[in-house]
Every structure is written in C-alpha cells, then in structure tokens.
Amino acid sequence: MSNGLLPTGVQRRTIDGTERLATRGEPVYGEPTDGEWRAWAPDRSKLGAMFELEMETGLEGGETVLYLGAASGTTVSHVADFAGPTYAVEFAPRPARDLLETAASRPRLFPLLADARKPETYAHVVESDVDAIVQDVATRGQARVALENRQFLADDGRLLLAVKARSEDVTREPSDVFEEVCTDLEEGYEIFERCRLDAYHDDHLGVVARPR
Numbered sequence: 001m002s003n004g005l006l007p008t009g010v011q012r013r014t015i016d017g018t019e020r021l022a023t024r025g026e027p028v029y030g031e032p033t034d035g036e037w038r039a040w041a042p043d044r045s046k047l048g049a050m051f052e053l054e055m056e057t058g059l060e061g062g063e064t065v066l067y068l069g070a071a072s073g074t075t076v077s078h079v080a081d082f083a084g085p086t087y088a089v090e091f092a093p094r095p096a097r098d099l100l101e102t103a104a105s106r107p108r109l110f111p112l113l114a115d116a117r118k119p120e121t122y123a124h125v126v127e128s129d130v131d132a133i134v135q136d137v138a139t140r141g142q143a144r145v146a147l148e149n150r151q152f153l154a155d156d157g158r159l160l161l162a163v164k165a166r167s168e169d170v171t172r173e174p175s176d177v178f179e180e181v182c183t184d185l186e187e188g189y190e191i192f193e194r195c196r197l198d199a200y201h202d203d204h205l206g207v208v209a210r211p212r
C-alpha cells in the first residue's frame with residue numbers, strides 16, 4: 001500500500017516482526033506496540049480494513065470527526081490518535097464506560113453516551129461542519145443513521161461507512177442488502193467508492209461518500 005493513502009499520523013511500521021498499520025498513543029485493546037507506536041488491527045476495525053484495502057478515505061490527519069458506534073474505543077482510539085476533535089457516539093452504557101477510560105489519555109476524544117438515531121440529543125455538543133463521519137453501528141437502518149447525521153458534515157466532508165449485512169437482514173444475500181443500503185444512502189450522499197471488507201470482516205461493505 002502506498003503511504004500516500006494514509007493520513008499523517010498513521011504509518012506502516014514493523015512491530016513484532018510484522019509490517020502493520022500503526023498510530024501513536026496509549027494501547028487500548030492489547031495490541032502490540034513499539035515504543036509509542038501501537039498496531040492497528042484491521043480484523044478488529046472496519047476503518048483499519050478500509051485502509052488495508054486501499055480505499056481512498058480522503059483522511060489526511062487533523063480532521064474533526066464524528067464517530068458513530070464507538071463501542072469501547074478500539075477504532076475511535078486510533079482515529080483520535082491522528083485526527084483533531086473526535087466526537088464518539090455510543091449508546092450502550094457498558095462499552096461507553098470503557099470508552100471513557102480510552103479517552104482519559106486522549107484530550108481530543110469526546111465520548112458521548114447517545115443514540116445515533118437521535119442526533120438532536122448531541123447536536124448542542126458536536127460542532128457543525130465536521131470533516132468526516134465514521135460510522136460502524138452494526139444495527140438495522142444503517143443508511144438512515146448516516147442520513148440523519150448528514151447535517152453535521154461539511155459540504156466537502158466524507159462519510160466513511162461500514163455496513164454489516166446481517167444487521168439489516170440475516171436471511172438475505174449480503175450483496176442484495178448492500179445494494180439496498182447504497183440506494184437508500186444516495187438520498188443524501190454521492191458514493192465515491194464501495195469495497196467488500198470480507199478479507200477482514202465477513203459480509204461487511206466499506207463505503208466512501210460525500211454529501212449531495
């Protein structure tokens with residue numbers, strides 16, 4: 001992979017004898033480290049997989065990010081290592097508690113215990129015109145969540161979306177589900193790139209889009 005596709009602050013480094021994506025920050029999930037660098041595991045992170053698969057995320061480093069579906073912070077911790085202010089929305093109290101710990105060493109990471117389907121509950125906190133929305137909610141209605149949060153995105157901002165087919169409908173072919181989600185998404189977004197993430201995450205699609 002050319003380093004040109006990686007934001008400043010994300011590097012390919014040899015850690016434990018293997019070349020891996022890495023960011024600089026406190027370890028979060030038992031990932032291998034080398035000095036202040038810590039490995040970013042693409043099989044634990046859809047955004048990490050998108051980088052490994054050379055998707056053009058448009059991220060350069062330093063961006064303001066709204067992250068939807070933060071869980072305990074595996075991926076969003078890496079994002080906060082290279083991005084600017086990073087607002088991390090998670091609605092389940094248990095992972096949100098762990099997320100608070102993850103944020104303790106990251107002054108640019110702002111955890112929000114909130115439902116991504118109700119953006120009005122965090123609109124007073126999240127600055128408008130964020131540069132990127134990263135979404136990994138793995139819940140039914142993934143296109144709807146992206147559309148409802150579009151209001152936060154700058155006109156030239158990017159949506160980096162991971163779609164989990166089984167969260168929409170376990171009985172349908174993933175490719176049919178992906179078609180439907182992308183069609184719904186086009187109500188508010190122009191899709192630049194889509195790529196199956198199966199090499200790292202079964203039945204997931206990565207999508208890069210911008211607001212219409």
Ligand code: SAM
Pocket residue numbers: 044045046068069070071072073074075076089090091092095114115116117136137138139
């Ligand atoms: N993005 C995480 C990572 O890579 O570290 C993993 C996210 S996990 C696949 C999906 C998360 O989205 C879960 O923690 C779940 O509680 C959260 N989630 C699902 N629906 C949500 C909603 N409507 N609002 C906020 N969080 C939601």
